[in-house]
Amino acid sequence: MTTIDPARTELQPSEPPPQRRSTGTRATRLVGIGCITAMGWLVAFGLGFSPADRDQKESVRILYVHVPTIWLAYLAFVVTAVSSGLYLLTKKQSLGWDRVAGASAEIGVAFVAVTLAVGSLWGRLTWGVFWQWDARLTTTALLFVTYIGYLAVRRLGGSHQQRAKRSAVLGMIAVIEIPLVHFSVKMWRSLHQEATVANLDGDTKMDGIMLFSLFVGVIAFTFLYVWLMLHRTRAMAMEDMLEDRGLDDALIARRAEAANQQNGAH
Amino acid sequence: MEDAGFILGSYFLTFATVGLFAWRTLRSGRKLADQIPDDDKYWL
Numbered sequence: 001m002t003t004i005d006p007a008r009t010e011l012q013p014s015e016p017p018p019q020r021r022s023t024g025t026r027a028t029r030l031v032g033i034g035c036i037t038a039m040g041w042l043v044a045f046g047l048g049f050s051p052a053d054r055d056q057k058e059s060v061r062i063l064y065v066h067v068p069t070i071w072l073a074y075l076a077f078v079v080t081a082v083s084s085g086l087y088l089l090t091k092k093q094s095l096g097w098d099r100v101a102g103a104s105a106e107i108g109v110a111f112v113a114v115t116l117a118v119g120s121l122w123g124r125l126t127w128g129v130f131w132q133w134d135a136r137l138t139t140t141a142l143l144f145v146t147y148i149g150y151l152a153v154r155r156l157g158g159s160h161q162q163r164a165k166r167s168a169v170l171g172m173i174a175v176i177e178i179p180l181v182h183f184s185v186k187m188w189r190s191l192h193q194e195a196t197v198a199n200l201d202g203d204t205k206m207d208g209i210m211l212f213s214l215f216v217g218v219i220a221f222t223f224l225y226v227w228l229m230l231h232r233t234r235a236m237a238m239e240d241m242l243e244d245r246g247l248d249d250a251l252i253a254r255r256a257e258a259a260n261q262q263n264g265a266h
Numbered sequence: 267m268e269d270a271g272f273i274l275g276s277y278f279l280t281f282a283t284v285g286l287f288a289w290r291t292l293r294s295g296r297k298l299a300d301q302i303p304d305d306d307k308y309w310l
Contacts, residue, residue, distance in 0.1 A: 110287050
């Protein structure tokens with residue numbers, strides 16, 4: 001015979017559902033799975049299936065991560081400029097555009113840092129030196145420093161709207177550096193090789209499996225960019241909410257303090 | 267593989283940076299999500 005515990009039959013007060021402790025959703029998980037899969041393919045093709053180059057030999061394998069990272073940095077900075085423009089030019093001046101611009105610039109800076117570091121390893125194998133004050137390398141370093149400056153400007157004091165306005169102006173000016181970096185190898189005499197895939201004459205002189213490996217790298221880093229953007233913009237929205245809440249709390253506390261002082265004086 | 271140290275080093279550097287950046291992004295998101303009610307999270 002079963003006994004009924006009276007304590008267990010009482011209605012329990014309804015507890016609030018637990019907080020969702022992340023910026024993840026089903027979409028981010030799917031993009032994340034796509035990213036990990038594509039990264040696995042990149043390693044397999046970049047280090048395994050792809051053959052060595054006739055001139056560059058095995059060092060060509062470095063280009064399968066070096067080229068996608070700078071392409072993605074270009075994309076990230078173009079997104080920053082477009083979002084900045086949308087913030088400034090639309091009537092609503094939504095802070096959402098500002099957060100997209102900021103998140104994209106952060107990711108772009110990380111990608112440029114990787115490009116510079118990995119490129120210096122490739123340079124050591126190909127040219128015999130880690131660094132040369134060559135046009136392509138110098139303009140890329142300048143691009144990196146400019147966007148570090150952009151991120152520093154975002155951290156200056158003021159309201160969210162002030163932050164958004166000044167960084168939007170900078171974001172639209174800084175993007176001019178991208179064509180400067182890309183065409184630097186044509187404009188000046190440069191050690192760095194010219195574009196093999198994205199060249200103006202449209203003639204890609206590259207072996208099929210090598211081109212495919214590069215393509216896999218671009219796909220993998222694009223998934224990564226989308227995944228990082230989704231998480232980072234959501235985190236930035238929460239940072240803004242908490243800042244606003246902190247300001248509201250400080251105002252309430254200050255008003256209460258002033259009211260207490262007035263009551264004490266009477 | 268010739269120059270394996272440089273080649274593997276460049277892949278390690280790339281994936282370590284990417285992994286660190288991703289981990290930092292997730293961790294900051296989790297910390298912030300603790301302090302914000304679900305109703306204010308537009309993505310839910």
